[in-house]
Amino acid sequence: MMNKKPPPDDAPGAAVTATALTVTRGSRTVLDDLHFTVETGQVTGLLGPSGCGKTTLMRALAGTQAKVTGTLDVLGHPAGDPRLRHCIGYVTQAPSVYDDLTVRQNLAYFAAVLDPGRRATARRVEAVTRALADVDLTSHADALAGQLSGGQRSRVSLAVALLGAPDLLVLDEPTVGLDPVLRRDLWNLFHRLAAEHGTTLLVSSHVMDEAERCHRLLLMREGRVLAEDTPEALRARTHRPTVEEAFLHLVDAAGHPATTPEERTP
Amino acid sequence: MTATATPARPTAFSAARTLATAARVLRQLRHDPRTIALLLLVPCVMITLLRYVFDGSPGTFDAIGASLLGIFPLITMFLVTSIATLRERTSGTLERLLALPLGKADLIAGYALAFGALAVVQSALATALSVWLLGLDVTGSPWLLLLVAVLDALLGTALGLFVSAFAASEFQAVQFMPAVIFPQLLLCGLFTPRPNMHPVLEAVSNVLPMSYAVDAMNEVLTRPGVTGTFVRDLAIVAGSAVLVLVLGAATLRRRTT
Numbered sequence: 162m163m164n165k166k167p168p169p170d171d172a173p174g175a176a177v178t179a180t181a182l183t184v185t186r187g188s189r190t191v192l193d194d195l196h197f198t199v200e201t202g203q204v205t206g207l208l209g210p211s212g213c214g215k216t217t218l219m220r221a222l223a224g225t226q227a228k229v230t231g232t233l234d235v236l237g238h239p240a241g242d243p244r245l246r247h248c249i250g251y252v253t254q255a256p257s258v259y260d261d262l263t264v265r266q267n268l269a270y271f272a273a274v275l276d277p278g279r280r281a282t283a284r285r286v287e288a289v290t291r292a293l294a295d296v297d298l299t300s301h302a303d304a305l306a307g308q309l310s311g312g313q314r315s316r317v318s319l320a321v322a323l324l325g326a327p328d329l330l331v332l333d334e335p336t337v338g339l340d341p342v343l344r345r346d347l348w349n350l351f352h353r354l355a356a357e358h359g360t361t362l363l364v365s366s367h368v369m370d371e372a373e374r375c376h377r378l379l380l381m382r383e384g385r386v387l388a389e390d391t392p393e394a395l396r397a398r399t400h401r402p403t404v405e406e407a408f409l410h411l412v413d414a415a416g417h418p419a420t421t422p423e424e425r426t427p
Numbered sequence: 428m429t430a431t432a433t434p435a436r437p438t439a440f441s442a443a444r445t446l447a448t449a450a451r452v453l454r455q456l457r458h459d460p461r462t463i464a465l466l467l468l469v470p471c472v473m474i475t476l477l478r479y480v481f482d483g484s485p486g487t488f489d490a491i492g493a494s495l496l497g498i499f500p501l502i503t504m505f506l507v508t509s510i511a512t513l514r515e516r517t518s519g520t521l522e523r524l525l526a527l528p529l530g531k532a533d534l535i536a537g538y539a540l541a542f543g544a545l546a547v548v549q550s551a552l553a554t555a556l557s558v559w560l561l562g563l564d565v566t567g568s569p570w571l572l573l574l575v576a577v578l579d580a581l582l583g584t585a586l587g588l589f590v591s592a593f594a595a596s597e598f599q600a601v602q603f604m605p606a607v608i609f610p611q612l613l614l615c616g617l618f619t620p621r622p623n624m625h626p627v628l629e630a631v632s633n634v635l636p637m638s639y640a641v642d643a644m645n646e647v648l649t650r651p652g653v654t655g656t657f658v659r660d661l662a663i664v665a666g667s668a669v670l671v672l673v674l675g676a677a678t679l680r681r682r683t684t
Contacts, residue, residue, distance in 0.1 A: 223526050224682065225522055225525070225526050225681065225682055226683075226684075227680075227682040227683055227684045228684060229682075241682065243528070246526060246527055246528040247528055249526070251523070251526055253519050253522070255519055256519075257519030257520045257523045258518075259451070259518070260518070261455045261459060262451070262455055262458065266451070266454055270447060270451040273443070273447035274444055274528065274529045275528065277441055277443035277444045277447060278443045279443075305458065321523070
């Protein structure tokens, strides 16, 4: 494997550091002066209600978001640096694959973009085979992506992101619409990637029970980071039995009126 | 990847990535045999129809037929490319590709290569049918007709790629066809020689690339060998295609709101 790194304990430090990160869309401030870090080799959960800015934050990390101000360092480079295109796997919420290609043809194309040339053929075949196995789609390899179920298509999209063995995986709601067995399998995969390859994962979800599976959590609300801690520390600090209740407690404590982000003025 | 792998640097242009993209576009088309059949057969049917519409005046068929052999590939490639690129934009695959080490030139050239290859087949069929079976009478070489047709297809691909950036839906993309193609069709000299038009329209037709595509076809129709005018017309069509491709590349943004 490429990008083999020592286990997380020996490699402390942040894969992502944000300072005064602000994103505007039109006249609206979507992310408002965020300060946070994402630790190397850990699974960090990005949680918060729909519309709180999770996707915008992930797009900023992947370098596809315009109008980003403040500092956002990713793996030692500013977000969006061309050198990062090999090191980040970004999976959007809606699966971005070619519906009129088979699963294997999809993966083969993206593999050829990452690792082009005839000499890399064997390496690409291996990467495609492994990615298919990782997301449990080997038996559907020759089916058209457009004919798969929603959950299967999102796993094809995830498999594309796994191809280059990236150092940082940014996954936007990867488990939506999946049955409990597949969700468990994917979370096991996330932890295996972190433990065995030192991959840093940032996984968003609005399902709070998935928070318990993360090493660390970033709780967001209305474009701001509400809390940044381990699930245990969050529960202990707020004296609540679950992360969900801890989140609600933090919302109440922050004294936010229950407004939607659209109603906020920047 | 193995431990010996050094990832290829992101570069402005990579032949391997361009070829991979072209192969991918063709592979997508292969899963859609009906589109391929329409692309290849419709020009042949139209040119056959035209031959018998002008059954009594073979001279008219020669003039219009030769021009249409240049216009068909331009229109079909415009439509196919604008829809294909629009789908790439709306499906999120464009955003994904631009977040990967793929040069914009790789993507554009990949599309141009794939649809260019398709245009060669389409034009070869229509030209062969016209010259050998329908009795289209050209003074120059039929190979020159084919060359112009392929360059026209490239121009159509370039225009389609460019306008897809301004279309938010398939409905809008299809509407760009009359908006971008029809004025050129009216002014290109197909219906009446360009010098016979109102001077203002003639001036407009002088800056539209399709005019030179039709002029080039007429050169092949009426003169033996490669003339200076023919070379100039070809250069203008090819130059326009490259210019519009570059403009198309400029519409691909890695960062979007």
